[in-house]
Amino acid sequence: MIWVDTVIQGILLGGLYALFASGLSLVFGIMRLVNLAHGDLIVMGAYLILVLVTILGLSPFLAALIAMPVMFCLGWVLQKFLLNRTLGDDILPPLLVTFGLSIALQNALLETFSADSQRLPTSALTTASVQAGPVSLGVMPLLTFGSAILVIVALNQLFYRTELGRAFRATSDDPTTASLMGIKPANIFATATGIAFVIVTIAALYLGLRANFDPNIGPARLIYAFQAVIIGGLGSLWGTLLGGVIIGVAQTLGAAINPEWQILAGHFAFLLVLLVRPRGLFPRAND
Amino acid sequence: MAYSVTTQTPASRIAAIAGVILISLLIALPFFAGRGTIQDMFFILTMLVLAQFWNLLAGYGGLVSIGQQAFVGTGAYALFGVVILWGVDPVPAIFCAGIAALVIAVPTAFFAFRLNGAYFAIGTWVIAEVVRLLVAQWKMLGGGTGTSLPRDATRDMWFIESIESTLGLRSAAARDVLAYWLALVLALATIGGIYWLLRTRRGLALAAVRDNTEAAKSVGVDAGRMKWIVFLTSAFGTGLAGGLIYMQKARISPDAAFSVTDWTAYVIFIVVIGGIGTIEGPIIGVLVFFALQTLLADFGSWYLMTLGVLAVVVMLVAPRGLWGLLSEQTGLHLFPIRRRLTGGKLASSEE
Numbered sequence: 001m002i003w004v005d006t007v008i009q010g011i012l013l014g015g016l017y018a019l020f021a022s023g024l025s026l027v028f029g030i031m032r033l034v035n036l037a038h039g040d041l042i043v044m045g046a047y048l049i050l051v052l053v054t055i056l057g058l059s060p061f062l063a064a065l066i067a068m069p070v071m072f073c074l075g076w077v078l079q080k081f082l083l084n085r086t087l088g089d090d091i092l093p094p095l096l097v098t099f100g101l102s103i104a105l106q107n108a109l110l111e112t113f114s115a116d117s118q119r120l121p122t123s124a125l126t127t128a129s130v131q132a133g134p135v136s137l138g139v140m141p142l143l144t145f146g147s148a149i150l151v152i153v154a155l156n157q158l159f160y161r162t163e164l165g166r167a168f169r170a171t172s173d174d175p176t177t178a179s180l181m182g183i184k185p186a187n188i189f190a191t192a193t194g195i196a197f198v199i200v201t202i203a204a205l206y207l208g209l210r211a212n213f214d215p216n217i218g219p220a221r222l223i224y225a226f227q228a229v230i231i232g233g234l235g236s237l238w239g240t241l242l243g244g245v246i247i248g249v250a251q252t253l254g255a256a257i258n259p260e261w262q263i264l265a266g267h268f269a270f271l272l273v274l275l276v277r278p279r280g281l282f283p284r285a286n287d
Numbered sequence: 288m289a290y291s292v293t294t295q296t297p298a299s300r301i302a303a304i305a306g307v308i309l310i311s312l313l314i315a316l317p318f319f320a321g322r323g324t325i326q327d328m329f330f331i332l333t334m335l336v337l338a339q340f341w342n343l344l345a346g347y348g349g350l351v352s353i354g355q356q357a358f359v360g361t362g363a364y365a366l367f368g369v370v371i372l373w374g375v376d377p378v379p380a381i382f383c384a385g386i387a388a389l390v391i392a393v394p395t396a397f398f399a400f401r402l403n404g405a406y407f408a409i410g411t412w413v414i415a416e417v418v419r420l421l422v423a424q425w426k427m428l429g430g431g432t433g434t435s436l437p438r439d440a441t442r443d444m445w446f447i448e449s450i451e452s453t454l455g456l457r458s459a460a461a462r463d464v465l466a467y468w469l470a471l472v473l474a475l476a477t478i479g480g481i482y483w484l485l486r487t488r489r490g491l492a493l494a495a496v497r498d499n500t501e502a503a504k505s506v507g508v509d510a511g512r513m514k515w516i517v518f519l520t521s522a523f524g525t526g527l528a529g530g531l532i533y534m535q536k537a538r539i540s541p542d543a544a545f546s547v548t549d550w551t552a553y554v555i556f557i558v559v560i561g562g563i564g565t566i567e568g569p570i571i572g573v574l575v576f577f578a579l580q581t582l583l584a585d586f587g588s589w590y591l592m593t594l595g596v597l598a599v600v601v602m603l604v605a606p607r608g609l610w611g612l613l614s615e616q617t618g619l620h621l622f623p624i625r626r627r628l629t630g631g632k633l634a635s636s637e638e
Contacts, residue, residue: 034405036353085603091404095351096559097602103552104595107588219547223416226409230402264420267413271398274410278401 005135006256007249012137014248015145016210018241019203020225021232022151023196029235030172030192031087033094037102039222041197044105045071045204046213047113050120060120064205068198075197080190087189102218109215120208144206148244151199152237158195168192220263227270233280242281246273291630294486294623302621313471317454317464325467329535331577332470336477336528337550338557338569340521343481345555346564347490348517349497354411355551357395357418358388358522360544362529364422367539370440372427377436378445381469381530388526389519391418396518400511412547419545433540441537466535473531477524478622482566484520485624493517494624497564548591559598562608566622571610 024038035041045067052063082101086093128139159165167188170178175185207213207221227247232239247266254265273281317325337355344350365387369375375383395414402410423431442458450461484490495503496510504510529550533539543549553576561572576594583590605612613619 028405032405034409036408082599082603091349092345092351092563093602093606095405095408096555097599099353099552099555100559100595100598100602102595103548103556104592104599107592107595110588111592219412223409223413226406227413230406260420260424264417267417267420270413271417274398274401 006252008135008137009141010249010252011245012141012145012248013252014241014245015141015148016203016206016244017224017228017247018148018244019144019151019199019206020221021228021240021244022155022237023199023203024225025229025235025237025240026155026199027193027196028229030168031189033083033087034098036095036098036222037105038225039220040102040105040218041200042204042207042221043213043215043218044109045201046120046208047109049205049208050118053121059123060205060209064201068201071197071201072194076190076194079193080186083193084186084189106215106218113215115214115216117212117214119212122209126209140210144210147202147206148241151202152241155237164191224266227266230280231270231273233282236282239280239282289630290628292626293629294626296620296623298619299621299623310475317467322460322463325463327577329463329467329470331573332474333528333532334553334557334576335569335573336470336474337525337554338573339477339481339566340524341554342558342563342569343517344521346558347485347493347497348514350514350518351408352411353408353547353551354395354415355525355554356545356547357391357411357415358525359529359532359550360422360541361391361418362388362526363533363539363544364428365526366530366534367428367434367436370436371434376445377440377534381527381534384530385523385527388529389523392519392522396515400514415545415547419541422545423541429540431541433538433543436537463535466531469531473527478566482622489513489516490624556594556598560601560608562610564607565610565614568608568610572608575609
C-alpha cells in the first residue's frame with residue numbers, strides 16, 4: 001500500500017515539474033530558444049509573490065494574480081529588447097546570454113533577499129488533505145496537478161483555436177514567410193515569452209507554497225524542467241506533463257528506498273529514456 | 288619565386304620571441320616572488336587551462352558544455368582516490384586524474400551527443416550532477432563532507448625536497464611552487480597543443496565543421512568523429528587541471544569539486560569576455576577576470592552579478608570578445624591559424 005501512496009505522490013509532484021517545464025517548452029517550441037535562466041526566473045517569481053504577500057498582506061493566490069501581469073511585461077521586455085537580439089543560426093549567443101542572465105539573477109536575488117530559505121505563508125488550505133480510499137492526498141499537490149493540466153489545456157486551446165496561436169505556429173514553422181503575411185516575429189516572440197512568464201508565476205506560486213526556496217535552487221528547477229521536456233519529446237505539451245510525472249515518480253520511489261537517492265533516481269529515469277528513446281516519448285515530426 | 292602556404296605573420300614572429308622571454312620569466316618566478324604571487328599565478332594558470340579547453344569545445348567544436356565540473360571533479364577525486372587508497376605519489380596521480388576524466392567522458396558523450404544544440408548544454412550539466420551525487424555516496428573518500436590528502440603524502444611528494452633545499456622554503460610553500468611549475472607546464476602544453484591541433488589537417492576539418500557542418504561533410508570530413516576527438520581531448524585536459532588544482536588545495540568535497548560556478552560559469556565568462564574561438568581570447572579573459580576578482584573580492588555576490596552582466600553585454604555588443612575587437616581594429620593575430628598564399632606572382636603577401 002505504501003508503494004501505491006508513493007507512486008501517487010510522485011504523479012502529483014510531476015504536476016509541479018510539468019508547470020516548471022511548460023514555459024520552457026513553449027519558448028523552445030516557438031523560437032528554438034533554450035532559456036538557461038528559466039529556473040532562476042521561477043525563483044524570482046516566488047520572491048515577487050512573497051514581497052506582495054508581505055507588503056500588501058494578501059493571500060499568496062491573490063498575490064500571484066497581481067504578479068502575473070507584472071511578469072508578463074517583464075518577459076515581453078526581456079524578449080523584445082534582449083533575447084531577440086541573440087536569435088539566429090548560431091546557438092552560442094542565446095545560450096551564453098541566458099547563462100549570464102542566470103548567474104546575474106541568482107546573485108541579485110542573493111544580494112536582495114540573502115541566502116535564508118523562505119516560504120510563502122501557509123493557510124489551512126495548504127496543509128489540508130482529502131481521503132481517497134486508503135490513501136490520503138494533500139490538497140496542495142492536487143491543486144498543483146490540476147493547475148498543470150489547466151495550463152496545458154489552455155495552451156493547447158491558445159495554439160489551435162485563436163488567431164494568436166495561429167501566428168505562433170506560423171512563426172515557429174517559418175518566421176520569414178510569416179512576416180510576409182503581416183506577422184511581426186519580434187512581437188510574437190515577445191508575447192510568447194510573456195505568456196511563458198505567466199506560467200512561470202503559476203509555477204512559482206506552487207513552488208513557494210509547497211516547500212522552502214532560496215536564491216540557489218533555480219538551476220535544479222531548470223534541470224527538472226528540462227528533463228520533463230526531453231522525456232516528453234520536444235514540442236509536445238502533454239508529453240511534457242508525462243515527462244514531469246516520470247521524473248516525479250522516479251524521485252519519490254528513489255526517496256522511498258533511500259533519501260539520498262531521490263534526485264539521482266530522477267536523473268537515472270531521464271538517462272534511461274534518453275538511451276531508449278533519444279527523441280523523447282512523443283517527438284514532433286520535424287526538428 | 289615559388290608559391291608557398293604560410294600561417295606566420297610578422298606579429299606572430301614578434302609574439303613568439305616575446306613569448307620565449309615571458310616563459311623564461313614565468314619559470315624563474317618562484318626565485319624572486321612571494322608565496323601570495325605564486326598562489327595567484329597558480330590560480331590564473333589553472334583557470335587559463337580550463338578556459339582553453341572549454342574554448343576548444345565551444346569556440347572550435349561548437350559544443351557548449353555546462354558540465355565541465357564533471358571532469359574537474361572526477362579528476363580531483365581520482366587523484367585523491369589513488370593517493371589515499373593506493374598510496375600513489377600525488378604528482379604522477381595527476382595523470383590518473385586525466386585518465387579518469389577521459390573514462391567518464393565516454394559515457395557522457397554517448398548520452399549528451401544524443402541531444403542537439405542547446406539541449407546538449409543542459410545534458411552535460413545533468414551528467415555532471417549525476418557524477419557529483421554518485422561521488423557523494425563514496426564513503427571511503429568522505430562521502431558528502433569530503434576529505435583531505437594525508438599529510439605524509441603531501442610532505443613526501445616528488446621534487447618537494449629538492450625545491451625545499453634549492454629555494455630554502457618550508458614544505459607548504461614548496462608545494463605551492465611545485466604546483467605552480469606543474470600548472471605552468473600544463474598551461475604551455477595546453478596552448479601549444481591546441482595551437483598545433485588547429486594547424487593540422489584535423490584543425491582544418493574542425494574549423495570546417497564549425498563553419499558549416501553539411502559543407503564539411505560533403506568534402507569528406509567525418510563531423511561526428513571530430514566532435515568525439517574534441518570532447519575527449521577537452522575532458523582529459525580538464526581532468527588534469529582538476530587533479531592539479533586539488534593537489535594544491537589538498538582538501539576536497541563533492542560540492543566544491545563539482546561546483547558549476549567555479550569550474551564552468553567562471554570559465555565561460557573568461558572565454559566570452561576575452562573572445563571565443565581564439566587562443567588569445569582566454570588569455571586576455573583570464574587577466575580581466577583576475578583583475579575584476581581582485582577589485583571586487585570584498586563585494587561577494589556583486590562580483591558574480593557583474594561578471595554575468597558583463598558577459599551578457601559582451602555577447603550582445605562584441606560577440607568576438609575583447610580580443611576580437613582588438614584583432615578587428617589592428618588585424619593582429621598572435622597565434623595565426625589562417626593559411627595564406629605567398630610568393631609567386633602575388634606581389635603582396637598580406638590579404
